[in-house]
Amino acid sequence: MCSFIFLLSEFSYAQVSRIAAKFREIDILSFKQISWTEKMLIQDNLTVEEDIANFTGQQIEFEKSFSDQKWGWGLAASLGFGKASGGGNAANIIFQKGNTRWSSLGLSAQIYSKISPRFYVGLRMPVRYKNIGWPVSDSSLSVSSGKTISAGVLFESTFRLNAEFDFTQAIGFYSASEGSTLWQIGLGYRL
Amino acid sequence: MIRIIFSILFFIAGKSARAYPDFIGYGYTSCLTCHYSGHGGGALNDYGRALFATEIASRSLYSAKTDEEEIARQSQFLVQTELPWWIRPGIKYRGLWFQNSPGSRTDSIQKFLNMQNDINVNFFLDKEQKFSFISTATYTTYPIRFATSTGKNSAPFWFAKEFYFRYQISRNFWLYAGQLDKPFGIRHIDHTLVSRSGIGLGQFDQSQSLILHATYNEWDVAFSGFMGNSLEENRFKQKGFSITGEYELREKNRIGLSILKSKNDIVGWTRLATHSRVGLSKGSAILTELGFFENQSLTASSKPPTGVYAVVQTLAHIQRGYNLLTTLQYSKADIDKPVTEKTSFTVGALMFPMQRTEFRLSAINGQNYDESTGSKDSWQLQSQLHFSW
Numbered sequence: 331m332c333s334f335i336f337l338l339s340e341f342s343y344a345q346v347s348r349i350a351a352k353f354r355e356i357d358i359l360s361f362k363q364i365s366w367t368e369k370m371l372i373q374d375n376l377t378v379e380e381d382i383a384n385f386t387g388q389q390i391e392f393e394k395s396f397s398d399q400k401w402g403w404g405l406a407a408s409l410g411f412g413k414a415s416g417g418g419n420a421a422n423i424i425f426q427k428g429n430t431r432w433s434s435l436g437l438s439a440q441i442y443s444k445i446s447p448r449f450y451v452g453l454r455m456p457v458r459y460k461n462i463g464w465p466v467s468d469s470s471l472s473v474s475s476g477k478t479i480s481a482g483v484l485f486e487s488t489f490r491l492n493a494e495f496d497f498t499q500a501i502g503f504y505s506a507s508e509g510s511t512l513w514q515i516g517l518g519y520r521l
Numbered sequence: 522m523i524r525i526i527f528s529i530l531f532f533i534a535g536k537s538a539r540a541y542p543d544f545i546g547y548g549y550t551s552c553l554t555c556h557y558s559g560h561g562g563g564a565l566n567d568y569g570r571a572l573f574a575t576e577i578a579s580r581s582l583y584s585a586k587t588d589e590e591e592i593a594r595q596s597q598f599l600v601q602t603e604l605p606w607w608i609r610p611g612i613k614y615r616g617l618w619f620q621n622s623p624g625s626r627t628d629s630i631q632k633f634l635n636m637q638n639d640i641n642v643n644f645f646l647d648k649e650q651k652f653s654f655i656s657t658a659t660y661t662t663y664p665i666r667f668a669t670s671t672g673k674n675s676a677p678f679w680f681a682k683e684f685y686f687r688y689q690i691s692r693n694f695w696l697y698a699g700q701l702d703k704p705f706g707i708r709h710i711d712h713t714l715v716s717r718s719g720i721g722l723g724q725f726d727q728s729q730s731l732i733l734h735a736t737y738n739e740w741d742v743a744f745s746g747f748m749g750n751s752l753e754e755n756r757f758k759q760k761g762f763s764i765t766g767e768y769e770l771r772e773k774n775r776i777g778l779s780i781l782k783s784k785n786d787i788v789g790w791t792r793l794a795t796h797s798r799v800g801l802s803k804g805s806a807i808l809t810e811l812g813f814f815e816n817q818s819l820t821a822s823s824k825p826p827t828g829v830y831a832v833v834q835t836l837a838h839i840q841r842g843y844n845l846l847t848t849l850q851y852s853k854a855d856i857d858k859p860v861t862e863k864t865s866f867t868v869g870a871l872m873f874p875m876q877r878t879e880f881r882l883s884a885i886n887g888q889n890y891d892e893s894t895g896s897k898d899s900w901q902l903q904s905q906l907h908f909s910w
Contacts, residue, residue, distance in 0.1 A: 384889065446805065487835070511888070
């Protein structure tokens with residue numbers, strides 16, 4: 331059994347080495363604008379109402395990307411921060427807050443196809459931990475939006491502006507937003 | 522924040538433009554290559570027709586034996602028959618179908634519009650087309666543009682959309698006199714963008730103008746003095762000037778600056794914009810425009826708010842005749858106050874399945890950010906069919 335595992339790991343290492351040799355590795359540092367909407371839950375004692383929260387902010391992302399002539403994939407870590415505004419629509423509970431700060435930590439995997447030397451399209455699958463505390467003035471009130479940990483799928487396109495800079499845009503869905511759409515646009519710098 | 526990204530993109534990409542200004546991706550930097558107007562839009566010239574047929578549109582309907590010259594010959598108004606040199610007619614039709622809130626049982630509406638119904642007739646006094654008269658008659662079924670300024674809001678009607686003399690003074694200088702579009706910023710084909718109708722440069726916002734246009738390989742600049750649309754009552758006519766110019770930083774890579782100032786009896790307009798057009802690999806391009814606007818009420822003494830807008834459009838060439846088109850828009854009516862920030866993202870296909878024909882499919886997602894309330898996303902599906910005969 332141990333021998334089999336050893337052989338398997340040796341085989342895997344060889345495979346990975348061959349693949350790594352075939353694919354070119356690039357580090358990309360990106361700065362992105364991000365925007366999405368979440369369902370908000372407002373609870374006042376036994377009354378619960380739904381509302382809407384809009385999020386906007388920035389995301390700094392570091393990605394290790396591997397690609398050959400036609401395909402590529404990447405793994406990225408990101409740090410996000412920004413502002414959110416929510417409430418104001420519920421029928422019975424009065425709650426509305428703007429300019430509430432949020433922050434996030436995320437990991438994502440991407441696979442893409444090189445349509446041309448300067449245009450790539452692909453899918454990015456992010457997982458994100460989000461932190462936001464909606465301020466309430468009344469202790470009987472509790473407010474939450476979306477999910478703390480969420481995953482999603484984004485359709486992403488990348489234009490190579492020149493040798494150093496990429497322009498990326500992505501649109502897709504996050505489980506935190508429960509049906510609404512998330513966008514990202516930004517610039518990537520090839521380190 | 523989004524303004525900063527646009528600004529950075531603008532300057533990095535930098536290391537007036539027009540109907541399909543995205544075609545800088547093919548290396549066509551000037552509108553005059555394909556249009557009679559130096560600032561784009563309107564009728565195609567002979568070269569523009571041939572180029573549409575042989576470079577932009579798919580050739581899948583032709584056999585492999587048919588050469589490009591034959592396809593170009595068929596792009597004429599009477600197909601194989603050449604008209605006399607002194608006349609060039611044209612017909613343009615664009616139909617739009619859209620559905621708001623698709624999938625919703627309560628809010629979903631759909632509509633079809635005959636959006637563009639143009640007949641172009643263009644006359645030339647000489648074979649070199651130094652002296653030209655360009656005209657477009659149009660039929661509109663939704664005369665919202667003129668509802669207040671002409672009273673013609675009750676019925677569809679025909680009118681002269683553009684009519685102007687074009688005189689080529691020299692190899693590099695052109696003079697336009699008559700009613701045509703005001704030169705300003707990137708003249709996107711989508712007249713509903715925040716950078717077009719959002720600042721008073723929409724589908725029917727042509728103005729009686731005198732325009733001097735200087736064009737060189739590396740730069741061009743246009744000076745326009747205008748005095749309003751001929752259909753409008755005098756008190757509604759915006760009178761003023763616009764200046765727009767572009768400079769080529771390197772091949773297929775241009776930056777531009779535009780200014781417009783005008784007023785009528787009710788409101789004064791000030792608009793300022795920078796733009797860039799960057800051609801990437803063949804047929805692909807990124808266009809950006811960042812602008813500021815003020816509408817000064819002439820009955821109020823207070824300073825008007827300064828609004829901001831930004832547009833980023835990308836065209837990705839997939840194969841001949843088939844492209845992926847995205848457009849991102851941002852606008853805020855007052856940069857100093859926490860008013861609603863409106864954004865929309867359009868993603869779709871721009872297809873030219875055969876010559877003279879364009880077909881679009883797109884989805885538009887709108888998201889607003891307002892400090893005083895949360896708001897739902899909006900969705901719209903669009904389909905457009907365009908014939909340019």
